[in-house]
Amino acid sequence: MEAVGVAPAPVAAPEKKKLLDLKDPFPAAANGRAKASPAGKWAMKKKLVGGDAGYVLEDVPHLTDYLPQLPTYPNPLQDNPAYSVVKQYFVNPDDTVTQKIVVHKTSARGTHFRRAGPRQRVYFQSDEVNAAIVTCGGLCPGLNTVIRELVCGLYDMYGVTSIVGIEGGYKGFYSKNTVPLTPKSVNDIHKRGGTVLGTSRGGHDTAKIVDCLQDRGINQVYIIGGDGTQKGASVIYEEVRRRGLKCSVVGIPKTIDNDIAVIDKSFGFDTAVEEAQRAINAAHVEAESAENGIGVVKLMGRNSGFIAMYATLASRDVDCCLIPESPFYLEGKGGLLEFIEKRLKDNGHMVIVVAEGAGQDLIAKSMNFVDTQDASGNKLLLDVGLWLSQKIKDHFKKKPSFPITLKYIDPTYMIRAVSPQRPPWCHGGYTGFTVAPVNGRHAYIPFYRITEKQNKVVITDRMWARVLCSTNQPCFLSHEDVENMKHDDDEHHLHNTQLLEGKSSPVKDASKCNGTG
Numbered sequence: 289m290e291a292v293g294v295a296p297a298p299v300a301a302p303e304k305k306k307l308l309d310l311k312d313p314f315p316a317a318a319n320g321r322a323k324a325s326p327a328g329k330w331a332m333k334k335k336l337v338g339g340d341a342g343y344v345l346e347d348v349p350h351l352t353d354y355l356p357q358l359p360t361y362p363n364p365l366q367d368n369p370a371y372s373v374v375k376q377y378f379v380n381p382d383d384t385v386t387q388k389i390v391v392h393k394t395s396a397r398g399t400h401f402r403r404a405g406p407r408q409r410v411y412f413q414s415d416e417v418n419a420a421i422v423t424c425g426g427l428c429p430g431l432n433t434v435i436r437e438l439v440c441g442l443y444d445m446y447g448v449t450s451i452v453g454i455e456g457g458y459k460g461f462y463s464k465n466t467v468p469l470t471p472k473s474v475n476d477i478h479k480r481g482g483t484v485l486g487t488s489r490g491g492h493d494t495a496k497i498v499d500c501l502q503d504r505g506i507n508q509v510y511i512i513g514g515d516g517t518q519k520g521a522s523v524i525y526e527e528v529r530r531r532g533l534k535c536s537v538v539g540i541p542k543t544i545d546n547d548i549a550v551i552d553k554s555f556g557f558d559t560a561v562e563e564a565q566r567a568i569n570a571a572h573v574e575a576e577s578a579e580n581g582i583g584v585v586k587l588m589g590r591n592s593g594f595i596a597m598y599a600t601l602a603s604r605d606v607d608c609c610l611i612p613e614s615p616f617y618l619e620g621k622g623g624l625l626e627f628i629e630k631r632l633k634d635n636g637h638m639v640i641v642v643a644e645g646a647g648q649d650l651i652a653k654s655m656n657f658v659d660t661q662d663a664s665g666n667k668l669l670l671d672v673g674l675w676l677s678q679k680i681k682d683h684f685k686k687k688p689s690f691p692i693t694l695k696y697i698d699p700t701y702m703i704r705a706v707s708p709q710r711p712p713w714c715h716g717g718y719t720g721f722t723v724a725p726v727n728g729r730h731a732y733i734p735f736y737r738i739t740e741k742q743n744k745v746v747i748t749d750r751m752w753a754r755v756l757c758s759t760n761q762p763c764f765l766s767h768e769d770v771e772n773m774k775h776d777d778d779e780h781h782l783h784n785t786q787l788l789e790g791k792s793s794p795v796k797d798a799s800k801c802n803g804t805g
Contacts, residue, residue, distance in 0.1 A: 342396020429556035459491025586673030589643030
């Protein structure tokens, strides 16, 4: 575990005009506080480094990018007796992690990220660090474990004693007092679900948040949340940089849906899949014990069906898995209702797993529903589980000689409130980044890479084919539908290659940065 580069003592700051980006369209005010850039007007600059054979490093920002005179200090871990016998504990500064590990012999080396881990030289002295931790968005297994590991790692490994928690999400920065955090106060919180700091959606006010960091002298901030929260963290980093503050902004990806791009998986996902199987097992018992029994289980998965997919594969008792990425239809030849009827005739029972975001277009059409949004700008979902259960019941009511028994199980909020089965990740690094595993190795990932698009199940991939083989369900798609959903795996690397050749970088949309996930 590595804290955000524990290194230099404060030095005399250069004149503010030297700390500002001359290209910045939102210059600092006379009082030294920059005007926050309006949503959608920011563009995080990419740090790309080219190498031989098509090697591209997507690097992350560093404090010395805009504070070049910062001194460094020896990492306090070198004096920690627990690490005295560890050889090569510090990460080589040239170590990188490849994004794509399956390549052809003629393939370019591709995109890489800077490897996470402790460095020999650090940029904060232990007694100058004032760290803050905040949780935003919905709940997820493991939030308290992450908080505990952050506090204990900073305190026990780096000697940091000034650590506070921000209550209630982003709005807690400017509307609530901070909560002191020590190893003693967080000692057993990992045994509880939820988050001891509380959380909320919305409330992101960049100027107020950075004012708080500046007024309270916070120079390390750890922001735990999903893709919307990470967008907010990216905007905070940009504002911190504009003001020339020595403050590291670190994002910790949290999503029960596993829908954050690039990373292997977020903490808590394995626990969510394990808990989902309990609900599937219960549905299977109910269905198997009744005449023409049907068990319908709704799982988390707003835009991505990873929990439903992996729980289905792990269970082997599921007869049909419905996810947002794979459209389906009810009526007619090859439709879902026809498949249900056939499976009941063959097996006498069946289990259907449906992700919460599946079939939303079908529900909206049948109910003439107008889209609405929550505080984070997320589309409010209709209950696909209840809707599907009713549609199935209505279908079989027309067949008096074919009685069914249907049980609907919705464990979604129970799943995301449990405690995790194992600790998540280690943290450390520069600034303006998210730390997460990529191909089994933790890496520093630029904010824009995990916020530019969501990770989704690729239904033209072998993993989804395994689901179809396991359930023996139809894909409900035409050949044309499948062709339209194929993705170009080399899109990001090609784009980075173009950037290295001097082509412009697109401006990213930061309008959704309210702590959504």
